[in-house]
Amino acid sequence: SQQGEEDPQALSIQEGENATMNCSYKTSINNLQWYRQNSGRGLVHLILIRSNEREKHSGRLRVTLDTSKKSSSLLITASRAADTASYFCATNPNSNYQLIWGAGTKLIIKP
């Protein structure tokens, strides 16, 4: 069953703008991860946030986690054309290493 659900399904913005994607999930988790997938490629891990963390940064990426609302957001600041990709959230509901994946947000950065 699908745990993470990304919102929006698709997002198109101008280069230089900030992009925000959201992820909601249903059960308690150990951690939540964000991955990027460029067209025709494998998924690349971006950032992992644990259930006891509220915010994490990595370069132009900022991830927040609200366990009371069972939601997370991924913010990409100062977007670039190279950020065009699909972004997936994956939750780790327990420690058996089986991630539960959302359907992804397709992000398009217009030059």
Place this chain on the structure above:
Amino acid sequence: DAGVIQSPRHEVTEMGQEVTLRCKPISGHDYLFWYRQTMMRGLELLIYFNNNVPIDDSGMPEDRFSAKMPNASFSTLKIQPSEPRDSAVYFCASSFGDQETQYFGPGTRLLVL
């Protein structure tokens, strides 16, 4: 490190044929995952291994699918006989211990005619 290696990158076959997909995980990783990705169903976990032992194969769609991991550096996913609905991109991923980050291979794009 070379990352997760998958072969072949593309496979076109006819219905009824056997298909074998191969994966070499990152050295030292003790978890290996096989996923299937389609537009309709998104990313689905098929099976995963820990220290070469299959832990959960509940995602394997039917008996036509089988996976093995004879050693820590090699795994195969076999489809026999293949059907057009098996057409998808198949990814292998590996991870190490409790770091939980999964590293994906480039995928095998399978087309069954």
